[in-house]
Amino acid sequence: MSNEIEIGRGKRGRRAYAFDDIAVVPSRRTRDPELVSLAWQIDAFKFDIPVIAAPMDSVMSPKTAIKLGKLGGLGVLDLEGLWTRYENPVDVLAEIATLEPERVTARMQEIYREPIKSELIATRLKEIRDAGVTVAGALSPHRTQEHYQTVLKAGVDLFVIRGTTVSAEHVSGDAEPLNLKKFIYELDVPVIVGGASTYQAALHLMRTGAAGVLVGFGGGAAQTTRTSLGIHAPMATAVADVAAARRDYLDESGGRYVHVIADGGLGRSGDMVKAIACGADAIMLGAALARATEAPGGGYHWGPEAHHPELPRGERVKVGTVGTLKEILHGPGTHADGTTNLMGALRRAMATAGYQDLKEFQRVDVVVSPYVAH
Secondary structure (H helix, E strand, O other): OOOEEEEOEEEEEEEEOOOHEEOOOOOOOOOOOOHHHOOOOEEEEEOOOOOOOOOOOOOOHHHHHHHHHHHOOOOEHHHHHHHOOOOHHHHHHHHHHHHHHHHHHHHHOOOOOOOHHHHHHHHHHHHHOOOOOOOOOEHHHHHHHHHHHHHHHHHOOOOEEEOOOOOOOOOOOOOOOOOHHHHHHHHHOOOEEEEEEOOHHHHHHHHOOOOOEEOOOOOOEEEEEHHHHHHOOOOOHHHHHHHHHHHHHHHHHOOOOOEEEOOOOOOOOHHHHHHOOOOOOOEEHHHHHHOEEOOOOEEEOOOHHHOOHHHHHOOEEEEOOOOOHHHHHOOOOOOOOOOOHHHHHHHHHHHHOOOEEEEHHHOOEEOHHHHHHO
């Protein structure tokens, strides 16, 4: 059956599904949650849980990156954020949290005009490394050429190139574009790159040598990309499409496995369950971790799009606080809305459906909600 719909005589569109549109179907077998493994590995780096923190100032500081690492996940520091612009950004973060709504965007644009300092990139990454956890930092595609040597000298285990959308081939009229394939080939560290939301875009990124591909446009709760640019990726379909690209690239490359990381639209534990069910190997969390008492945003959440100097397409949103980072990830749960004990929920969903590990769970059956199908 075709998945295309006629929008009008001159245009057809493909039907796509968000996580809210689907549900996981348990099988005939169940198992104890204690028998379920949430372990995940990318390249030589092993993690107890499939959680990567989004490189956003409201989510990650060096301290929260260290804490997440000790809780079994991977913290990624935004190397274009406040921690690499200011020696001590605590007062700046506090100001952002207290700004009146009508003043937020303009003031944030002013705050983020402060230049990025190479010595602060090195200092922040060293702080994380000295704590004994896996070190990861992120740059946007247009800043990668400028700062990546500083990042590599400072010592990262994993390098993340993250933008609203990242292509293997970028056309620029006034600057030398980033050649991802050449860049990744010359690096000594694994690279995670994205976002991508289609089969073909993901396949091209996989062919660059990336170790992982981010699916989606990130910053779901804090982005206005759909209203400002008209761009949106229903995440269930996007993850399933990119998982298909991973499968085909595995055959094409003779066995090279590229990890699929869902990035965006993952505010509650049920969304994370469905992301893995659709084929994700891991999940990148923003708003879900911005709700932690230790989060730098102080109950608020925003991404780099919110302070773009020319076209802001994000907002500072109030997400509140629901518990410590440990309680949000591992419990005990104190809320029944899917905001705490995220890993406990994932473990229980996998156990209820009868699956032992993440790769097995990618094969679970899902259904589409009837109101969507009709």
